[in-house]
Amino acid sequence: xSRPGRDDSPDRLYTLTGGRSRxxxxxxxxxxxxxxAEGAPVPGMxxxxxxxxxxxxxxxxxxxxxxxxxxPVSITRILLSDLLAAGRVSARHPRQAAVPDPDILEQVLVGxxxx
Amino acid sequence: xxxxxxxxxxxxxxxxxLGASAENGLKIVVVGGFGAGKTTMVRSVSEIRxxxxxxxxxxxxxxxxxxxxxxxxxxxxVAFDFGRITLDSRNVLYLFGAxxxxxxxxxxxxxxxxxxxxxxxxxxxRIDDSWYAIDRLEKHGTPFIVACNDFGGPTFTPQQIRExxxxxxxxxxxxxxxxxxxxxxxxxxxxxxxxxxRYADPARASRQELV
Ligand SMILES: Nc1nc2c(ncn2[C@@H]2O[C@H](COP(=O)(O)OP(=O)(O)O)[C@@H](O)[C@H]2O)c(=O)[nH]1
Ligand SMILES: [Mg+2]
Numbered sequence: 001x002s003r004p005g006r007d008d009s010p011d012r013l014y015t016l017t018g019g020r021s022r023x024x025x026x027x028x029x030x031x032x033x034x035x036x037a038e039g040a041p042v043p044g045m046x047x048x049x050x051x052x053x054x055x056x057x058x059x060x061x062x063x064x065x066x067x068x069x070x071x072p073v074s075i076t077r078i079l080l081s082d083l084l085a086a087g088r089v090s091a092r093h094p095r096q097a098a099v100p101d102p103d104i105l106e107q108v109l110v111g112x113x114x115x
Numbered sequence: 116x117x118x119x120x121x122x123x124x125x126x127x128x129x130x131x132x133l134g135a136s137a138e139n140g141l142k143i144v145v146v147g148g149f150g151a152g153k154t155t156m157v158r159s160v161s162e163i164r165x166x167x168x169x170x171x172x173x174x175x176x177x178x179x180x181x182x183x184x185x186x187x188x189x190x191x192x193v194a195f196d197f198g199r200i201t202l203d204s205r206n207v208l209y210l211f212g213a214x215x216x217x218x219x220x221x222x223x224x225x226x227x228x229x230x231x232x233x234x235x236x237x238x239x240x241r242i243d244d245s246w247y248a249i250d251r252l253e254k255h256g257t258p259f260i261v262a263c264n265d266f267g268g269p270t271f272t273p274q275q276i277r278e279x280x281x282x283x284x285x286x287x288x289x290x291x292x293x294x295x296x297x298x299x300x301x302x303x304x305x306x307x308x309x310x311x312x313r314y315a316d317p318a319r320a321s322r323q324e325l326v
Contacts, residue, residue, distance in 0.1 A: 031226055032140025032209050034133070058132035061140055061209060063197055067166035068130070072192075073226070074170060092138045096229035104206070105311045108141060108231070111202025112307060115160060115300050 028084075029077045034059040034092040048079050049088070056089060131163050136204045143303065144211045144227050146252075147236035148244025152264040152293035153212030154196055156236060159299040161198020161210060169194040170222050193219050195226070210303075215248035223255065232258035232310045234302055236293065240268045242279050249280055258310045260287040262302045285313075 029035075036059050041050035048069060055065055066076040083089040095101070145153045157165045169192050193214070200208040211227065213219060215235075233252055237245045245261075252259045263276060271279075273288050282288065287309050292298045 030140070030229065032142055032207070034137055034140055034207070055130075058135060059137040060133070061199075061207070063168060063209065064130075064166065064199075067168040067197075072169055072171040092140075094140045094142075094229060099314050100231055100310065102311065102315070104139075104141070105231075105307060105314075107206055108202055108208060108307050109304065109311070111200065111206065111208065112300060112304050115200065115296070 027077050027081055028091065028093060029062050029080050030094050030096075031063045031073065032061050032094050034061055035065065035080060036060075036090050036092070038088050038090055049083055052079060052083060053088060059092060133201065133207060134204055137201070137207050139206050141202075141206060141208045142211065142227060142230040143208060143306065144213050144230050144233045145236055146213050146215050146233055146248045147264075148215055148238060148241055151236045151238045151241075151244065153214075153236055156234075156264075156291075156293035156299045156302070157196060157198040157210050157212045159293060159296045160200060160303065162201060163199050165196045165198045165212070167194060167196045170226060172221060191218060193222055215245060217247060220247075220251050223251070230257060232260075232306050234306055235259055235261045237261055237263045237276070237280075238266055238268075239263050239271055239276065240266060242276070245280065249282070253283075258306075258313050260289065260302070260306045260309050262289050262291045262305075264291055264293050 035052070035056045037053040037056040039053070041053045045053075048071070051069055052065055055068055062076060062080065063073065065080070066073045069076060071079075080089065080091075084091060095104070145156055147153050154165055171192050195211055195213045197209055197211045200210065202208055213227075233248075235245050235248050235252070249259070249261075261276070261280060261282060276282075276288060277284075287305050289302060289305055291302050
């Protein structure tokens with residue numbers, strides 16, 4: 001097994017994303033944003049888009065999608081913004097604050113103790 | 116590209132999906148030198164086989180988001196692995212194993228902004244491997260603890276390790292065996308308790324804002 005994306009030349013990545021740059025500050029997808037498909041793939045869809053829709057029948061984190069597709073995270077985020085703009089996926093973003101919510105920390109502790 | 120798609124299909128069949136009500140992803144990062152036991156610790160507590168992925172950046176340190184800008188430039192790749200712990204029906208914790216080397220830190224904000232905190236995993240035979248990571252975490256204001264992974268080498272007193280790492284007195288220092296689920300679980304609990312007390316103490320919280 002090779003490390004993901006090792007053979008992805010910049011040219012292949014350019015083709016995948018049409019050279020667009022939408023994973024910068026304007027891109028809302030965090031590594032742990034949970035993505036959910038809004039429907040099944042349709043014929044003629046770009047194969048990566050179809051693969052994402054199959055992966056996200058249940059909530060799936062951006063980083064899991066990148067790992068399964070063997071694509072760099074930034075390219076995955078661009079593909080996801082395409083799908084979000086087309087209404088084909090929805091996104092559950094992490095509830096992050098400068099200071100973590102004490103209730104969330106408590107839930108994390110309970111979850112870890114139950115491991 | 117077809118082969119990539121069929122691989123994905125195979126992987127999807129063996130995946131353990133989250134429950135439909137999962138809605139909030141949380142992050143903890145395990146950082147340490149090569150061979151410190153990061154992947155081992157992630158595997159010990161993860162409900163999925165650790166997965167590996169990567170982010171790509173150009174030599175200048177910017178990420179590959181402007182793909183056209185990358186053409187013709189040398190892209191550098193930083194790989195990291197991760198596992199997953201379902202905490203309850205809504206919250207999912209992702210645990211990342213990340214190398215502590217210098218080039219990795221260009222991508223820290225992009226990948227790990229909003230992280231709850233970090234575990235610095237130390238192999239006491241190579242203590243200096245973790246200096247850089249501790250330095251960066253302090254500068255970022257990210258709460259962290261230090262966990263010494265037991266490779267059966269020479270044992271040091273906690274005081275010797277604190278001095279070697281120049282640790283602030285309130286940073287917890289624990290011993291662990293990354294191969295053990297129970298031991299790794301205690302490391303994570305120690306971190307989250309530290310995060311909780313740090314944010315509960317207004318003096319600490321405001322000092323952090325000044326950094
Ligand atoms: N003796 C011992 N070996 C360990 C421990 N943790 C990891 N290892 C071994 O050390 C090697 C490197 O661990 P790995 O998790 O791949 O390190 P990483 O590079 O930080 O991800 C592997 O062969 C592990 O089996 C430990 O607590 N004790
Ligand atoms: Mg590793």
